[in-house]
Amino acid sequence: MESVINENKYKVRTSSFEGPFSVLLSLVEEKKLHINDLSLAQVTEDFIRHISTVDKADNTEVSSFMIVASTLILIKSKSLLPNLPLSEDEEKDINNLTNRLKLYEIYTNLGEDIRKKFGKSIIFSPLEKRQESVVFLPDSQITKESMMILIDGALGRMPKKEFLPKIEVKKVISIEEMIYNLTERIKKSVTISFKELNGKIVTKEEKINAIVSFLAMLELVREGILSVLQENNFQDIIIQKTNNL
């Protein structure tokens, strides 16, 4: 495969969390492309593959990647199946992602300018002056009790490490797993419909699985194992085994 990213390249550490936009932008820039539907379709697989390297213990991270991934899948599908009908909301999502990524790119570039300037020629404020003949001037608000209440409040407001977002992790099927399942099922039957493959899509989890399996399907199409048929715009997508499986 030509567009495999080095697994080590985008290692994510919780302390320096690279968000989905950051990852997506690096992928586009790596190919020296501009941000548009075409370039986003080109990096969709790499982006999805990146999700597997995201720390699964942090649910917030995974879900923020999933939201972007689902829009990328739409963009990808549209590029592969130009007749694929998209709802108004889906069109909006695509536009929104492209525009937000462009805005994000502007700020990333500005960040580079900031990096170049930061600390290079500094304006210094005057030093703290030496205190001469300090008079003791207390304030009636200073009492043992008030001091205790205030420090309690200050300590209580500190972010607690153990309260970092580590909500129970929803199981997200990996892309490799999905490709395997799909291949197995296709070996059994020559023709299988996309809806059939996924059952009824109801919950968010099922939606993510459907997305992942759809992507896996596209993957197989690209590798020439499957061919995809969509007879009419609003009909189900038919996946068919090619002869070289």
Added chain:
Amino acid sequence: MNIEQKIEAILFWKGEPLSRKKLSEILDVSSEDIEEGIDKLKAILIDRGIVLQENDKEIALGTTPELSSLFEKLQKEELNKDLSKASLETLSIILYKNGASRAEIDYIRGVNSSFILRALSVRGLIQRETDMSDNRRYIYKPTFDLLSYLGVKSVEELPNYKKTLQLLMDADRNLEEEKKDKDLEDTSIIE
């Protein structure tokens, strides 16, 4: 003694940023007079060892950035010049927007920014203020320390400031139409 001399003396005496409002109270003159005095002082300080820094609210005196290396040597405390990628993104948003709410920053970055905002506040590079237009929310603004580290007297002196503002206004307009509350929710889960 004229107003610009008085402003200079007060800033020197105070040694900290001072609001225009406070200055007009102290000197018992109108805010227009203060503005005029500030402009004159700025002109006087061209090519001096001292510069006048300003934001929307406050002004302060500092050493000219040209002497940076001299003061770095004289300075006792060590300066932290490292900025992570997340910090740079966040700072550029706050600088070029000249103040942004957490929701705005989260939306632009596509991730939750509460930790990075805290870290930058602790370093004194940004400060939180109540939003004048909506007192239920906060605005993060650049501090004088941040401007100082960048060697600029005000945000207008940032590289490509005017050009960038135009660029950002166009980008914002594109988004404005589609900006949905949903997106804000999705990216700001932790409080």
Added chain:
Amino acid sequence: MNIEQKIEAILFWKGEPLSRKKLSEILDVSSEDIEEGIDKLKAILIDRGIVLQENDKEIALGTTPELSSLFEKLQKEELNKDLSKASLETLSIILYKNGASRAEIDYIRGVNSSFILRALSVRGLIQRETDMSDNRRYIYKPTFDLLSYLGVKSVEELPNYKKTLQLLMDADRNLEEEKKDKDLEDTSIIE
């Protein structure tokens, strides 16, 4: 940058009298050059808010005597002002920790405290000392006057002392860990 600008900047930054000898060391120029620079600076500072004060040995920047009554008034105002909640909170941290560095205070409060520390020092509530374990930083300690004002012989007599100290130590540990994380952060994107 000419010599009078440099002298102006150094005197402004230092805020205290500086000997001509020290100036010539800092700027690495002859004492004749320093004299010449001082003369030029004097000429420049005519009609400014800042004046050059000198005796045989030392020079300093100061404000004109014309404004001394204004500064007396401002000083009084500042000293008699009620302390803000932020100042009191900072004071409580310094008390319970029995001395804290600015970084430690900032980390607990989530904001930068430098101006507050200055205000507390001016009122004799805290005092600044050089940290024995790291002479590039300062430790802010409660003054004896403050302890007697609170009616305690030592900070251990403060209410809920032990429990609070435990929490403060936890906070210090987190700060140390975050510093370590930060060192890693810079190398986390492997190219």
